[in-house]
Amino acid sequence: MTMEHSPVRAAIGDDRDPASSAEGLASPSGGIEVAGLSKTYRRVVGREISLTAALADVSFSVAPQEFVSVIGPSGCGKSTIMKILAGLLDPTSGSVKVSGRPVEGPGIDRGCVFQSPGLMPWKTVVDNVVLALEFAGVPKRERRRRAKEYVGLVGLDGFERHHPGELSGGMQQRVGIARALAIEPVVLLMDEPFGALDALSRTRMQDELLRIWEQTKKTVLFITHSIEEAVVLSDRVLVMGNGVIAADVPIDLPRPRSRHTLLADPRTLELMRDLERLIGHSGDDRESEA
Numbered sequence: 033m034t035m036e037h038s039p040v041r042a043a044i045g046d047d048r049d050p051a052s053s054a055e056g057l058a059s060p061s062g063g064i065e066v067a068g069l070s071k072t073y074r075r076v077v078g079r080e081i082s083l084t085a086a087l088a089d090v091s092f093s094v095a096p097q098e099f100v101s102v103i104g105p106s107g108c109g110k111s112t113i114m115k116i117l118a119g120l121l122d123p124t125s126g127s128v129k130v131s132g133r134p135v136e137g138p139g140i141d142r143g144c145v146f147q148s149p150g151l152m153p154w155k156t157v158v159d160n161v162v163l164a165l166e167f168a169g170v171p172k173r174e175r176r177r178r179a180k181e182y183v184g185l186v187g188l189d190g191f192e193r194h195h196p197g198e199l200s201g202g203m204q205q206r207v208g209i210a211r212a213l214a215i216e217p218v219v220l221l222m223d224e225p226f227g228a229l230d231a232l233s234r235t236r237m238q239d240e241l242l243r244i245w246e247q248t249k250k251t252v253l254f255i256t257h258s259i260e261e262a263v264v265l266s267d268r269v270l271v272m273g274n275g276v277i278a279a280d281v282p283i284d285l286p287r288p289r290s291r292h293t294l295l296a297d298p299r300t301l302e303l304m305r306d307l308e309r310l311i312g313h314s315g316d317d318r319e320s321e322a
C-alpha cells in the first residue's frame with residue numbers, strides 16, 4: 033500500500049477528499065447531521081392514495097469517525113434514513129447534512145454497502161472496483177492501482193482476477209466493501225451488509241469490519257437486525273421504532289476490539305440485554321429478527 037493512496041490518509045482528509053472544500057471545512061469532515069427528518073411515502077392504488085409515514089421528525093448526529101448502528105423492528109424506517117442519506121430519496125421535510133453540506137443527491141463523499149453487493153458477474157473482482165472508480169471520476173491511470181489496494185485491504189489478495197460467481201457470499205460482500213472504500217468517501221453507509229450471510233461468515237465479516245474500521249477510521253452508519261452485531265461494532269446504537277429514534281445507547285466497550293474478547297466481557301452481555309429491552313419497548317409490535 034502506498035502512502036500516497038493510503039486509506040488512513042484519505043480518512044483524515046487529504047487533497048482528494050471532496051469534503052475538504054472551503055464550504056466543507058465549516059463543519060468537521062465526515063460528520064452526519066439529521067434534523068427533523070420526516071418521510072411519507074405516497075402510493076396511488078387504483079383511485080385511492082395510500083400514505084405511509086415511514087419517518088416522523090427524526091433527529092440525530094454522528095461525529096466524524098464514529099461508528100453508529102441503527103437497530104429496530106422491520107418496517108420502522110431504517111432503510112428510508114439510509115436512502116435519504118445516500119441521496120437516493122428526497123425527504124418530505126427536514127434536513128440531512130454530511131460534513132456540514134446538505135445532501136442533494138448521490139456523491140462520492142458517501143460510500144454505500146447494501147445487503148446484496150450487486151456485482152457485475154462478467155467482470156473480475158478488480159474490474160468491479162475499477163468500474164466504481166470510473167463512475168467516481170478517478171483518473172484512468174490511478175484506477176487499477178487503487179482497486180488492487182482496496183481489494184487487498186478487505187483480505188482478497190490473490191482473488192483479483194476471479195469472477196463474482198467463483199466467490200463465496202462473504203467474499204462477494206468484501207468486494208462490495210472494497211468498492212465502497214475505494215472511492216475514498218468520508219462516510220460509509222451500510223444497510224444490513226451481512227444480512228444475507230451464514231452465521232459463520234457473518235461473524236468473520238464483523239471481525240474484518242472492525243479491523244478495516246480501525247485502519248481507515250471512516251464515519252460509519254450501519255443498519256442491522258442483530259443486537260450482538262450492533263454492540264460488537266458500534267460506538268453508539270440508535271434504537272428505532274415506528275419512525276422515531278426511541279433510544280440512543282453509548283457502547284462503552286474498549287477499542288481495539290475483537291468479537292472473541294468482547295463476548296467474554298460481562299459488560300457486552302449487559303449492553304445486549306439493555307438493547308433487547310429497549311427494542312421491546314420501542315413502540316412497534318411487529319416481529320423483529322433481532
Ligand SMILES: Nc1ncnc2c1ncn2[C@@H]1O[C@H](COP(=O)(O)OP(=O)(O)OP(=O)(O)O)[C@@H](O)[C@H]1O
Nearest residue numbers: 073074075084086105106107108109110111112113
Ligand atoms: N417505496 C415505498 N413506497 C411505499 N411505502 C414504502 C416504500 N418504501 C418503504 N415503505 C414503507 O415505509 C416503512 C419503512 O420502510 P423501511 O424500508 O425504511 O423500513 P426498515 O426499518 O428498513 O425495514 P426492514 O428492516 O424490513 O428493512 C414501511 O412501512 C414500508 O412498508
